[in-house]
Amino acid sequence: MRKGPILIAGGVIGLLAALLVKFGNPVNMGICVACFYRDIAGALGLHRAEVVQYIRPEIVGFILGAFILAIAKNEFKPRGGSSPLIRFILGFFVMIGALVFLGCPLRMILRLANGDLNALVGLIGFVFGIVIGIGFIKKGFSLGRSYKQNAANGYIIPGFAIILLVLLLAQPAFIFFSQEGPGSAHAPLLLSLVAGLIVGGLVQRTRLCTVGGFRDAILIKDFHLLTGLIGIFVVALISNLIFNPAAFKIGFAEQPIAHSDFVWNFLGMSLAGLGSVLLGGCPLRQTILAAEGDTDAAVAVFGLITGGAFAHNFGTAASAKGVPANGQAAVIIGLVIVLAIASFVVWQKQKVEVKVKEGVHVG
Amino acid sequence: MLAKITVDARGRSCPEPVVMTKNALETHHGDLEVLVDAEVAKENVKRFAENKGFKVTVSEKDEDYVLFITK
Numbered sequence: 001m002r003k004g005p006i007l008i009a010g011g012v013i014g015l016l017a018a019l020l021v022k023f024g025n026p027v028n029m030g031i032c033v034a035c036f037y038r039d040i041a042g043a044l045g046l047h048r049a050e051v052v053q054y055i056r057p058e059i060v061g062f063i064l065g066a067f068i069l070a071i072a073k074n075e076f077k078p079r080g081g082s083s084p085l086i087r088f089i090l091g092f093f094v095m096i097g098a099l100v101f102l103g104c105p106l107r108m109i110l111r112l113a114n115g116d117l118n119a120l121v122g123l124i125g126f127v128f129g130i131v132i133g134i135g136f137i138k139k140g141f142s143l144g145r146s147y148k149q150n151a152a153n154g155y156i157i158p159g160f161a162i163i164l165l166v167l168l169l170a171q172p173a174f175i176f177f178s179q180e181g182p183g184s185a186h187a188p189l190l191l192s193l194v195a196g197l198i199v200g201g202l203v204q205r206t207r208l209c210t211v212g213g214f215r216d217a218i219l220i221k222d223f224h225l226l227t228g229l230i231g232i233f234v235v236a237l238i239s240n241l242i243f244n245p246a247a248f249k250i251g252f253a254e255q256p257i258a259h260s261d262f263v264w265n266f267l268g269m270s271l272a273g274l275g276s277v278l279l280g281g282c283p284l285r286q287t288i289l290a291a292e293g294d295t296d297a298a299v300a301v302f303g304l305i306t307g308g309a310f311a312h313n314f315g316t317a318a319s320a321k322g323v324p325a326n327g328q329a330a331v332i333i334g335l336v337i338v339l340a341i342a343s344f345v346v347w348q349k350q351k352v353e354v355k356v357k358e359g360v361h362v363g
Numbered sequence: 364m365l366a367k368i369t370v371d372a373r374g375r376s377c378p379e380p381v382v383m384t385k386n387a388l389e390t391h392h393g394d395l396e397v398l399v400d401a402e403v404a405k406e407n408v409k410r411f412a413e414n415k416g417f418k419v420t421v422s423e424k425d426e427d428y429v430l431f432i433t434k
Contacts, residue, residue, distance in 0.1 A: 224410065
C-alpha cells in the first residue's frame with residue numbers, strides 16, 4: 001500500500017500541533033490526548049486540580065471528525081462485547097502511566113520534535129512496553145471478539161462529544177475552567193475545534209496509531225503506520241522551528257511541562273505502551289474507534305477519563321517538579337495488575353486450547 | 364491438493380486478524396480464507412498477505428468481507 005497518504009496525514013497532524021501551540025495551547029501540547037481527557041475530567045469536576053480544567057475542543061473535534069467520515073464511508077458500525085471491563089482497567093492504567101510521563105504517546109512525539117530529550121527516554125520505555133505486550137500477543141493474548149450491537153450504542157460517544165461542546169459554549173457555573181496553569185492555556189475555541197475535526201478525519205481514514213506504528217514494525221515488519229509517525233515528527237520539528245522558535249530547546253533540563261526523572265519517564269511510558277498494545281491502539285486511536293461505534297474502545301476512553309480524575313484526586317500525576325511517591329506506587333501497581341491480567345488471559349486461553357485438542361477425535 | 368481452511372477473525376481488535384492470518388499461513392500451506400467484518404481488518408490482512416507475496420481477492424458476504432489468500 002502506498003505510504004504517501006499516511007505520511008502526509010502525519011505531517012498535517014504535526015503542523016496543526018505546532019499551530020495550536022502558536023495560538024495558545026501549552027508548549028509541546030498542541031495535541032495530547034491524555035492531557036486533554038485529564039483537562040475534561042477536571043472541567044467536569046471529577047478532579048479539583050485547578051490548573052488542569054478545560055473542555056478541550058480538540059477532543060470534541062477528534063470524535064466528530066471521525067464520526068462524520070465513518071458515516072460517510074459506511075464504516076460506522078456499532079459493536080462491542082470484547083472484554084469491556086478489562087479494557088476499562090487498561091485505559092485507566094494507560095492514563096496513570098501517561099500522566100507520570102506527562103503526555104500520551106502523541107505528545108511524546110511532539111515533545112521529542114521540540115528537543116525534549118526526556119521524551120526519548122519515554123520513547124524507549126514505550127517501545128519496551130510494546131515489546132512486552134507483543135510477547136503476550138504471540139502467546140495468544142486476545143480480548144475476544146466483539147459483536148454487532150443495537151445502533152443506539154454507537155451514538156453515545158458522538159452524543160457525549162456534542163454535550164461537551166454545548167457545555168464549552170454555554171460555560172455553566174458547574175463547569176470548571178482553569179484561570180492559570182496549562183488548563184488556562186488554549187488556542188481559540190474554533191481553531192481547536194477545526195484542528196480536532198481535521199485530525200479526527202485523518203486518523204479515521206489512515207488508521208494512524210502511535211502504538212500500532214511500533215507494534216506492526218516489530219511484530220510483522222510492516223512500516224506503514226510508523227511512516228505516519230515519522231511524518232508527525234518531521235513536520236512538527238520543522239513547524240516548531242518556524243512558528244515557535246523561542247520554545248525550541250534541545251536537552252533534558254527545564255523542558256515545558258516535563259520532568260527529568262529517567263526511571264519514571266521510562267516506566268510511565270512502559271505502562272502506557274503495554275496497556276495500549278493490549279487494547280489494540282493508543283489513546284488517540286481508541287477515541288477514533290469509539291467515534292466509529294466501537295463501544296469497547298468507548299469503555300477504554302471512559303477508563304482514560306477515570307484514570308485522569310484518579311491521578312489528580314490521589315496525587316499520582318507528575319508535574320515539572322517530578323513524580324510524587326503516589327505516582328511511583330501507582331505505576332508499579334499498574335504494571336503488576338496489567339501484567340497479571342495479560343498473563344491470566346493467556347493462561348486461560350492456553351488451557352482452553354489444550355482441552356480442545358484433547359477433545360479431538362481422529363478417524 | 365490441500366484443503367482450504369477458514370480463519371474467522373470477525374470482531375477482533377488490531378492486530379489479531381493479522382496475527383491469526385500469519386499463524387494460519389505458517390502452519391497451513393493450502394489456500395486460506397479469512398473472514399473479517401471491519402474495513403480496517405480487511406486492509407491490514409490484505410496488506411500483510413500481499414507483502415508476503417500472496418495473492419488476495421476480496422469479496423463481500425452479507426456484512427462481512429471474505430479474503431481469499433492464495434500463492
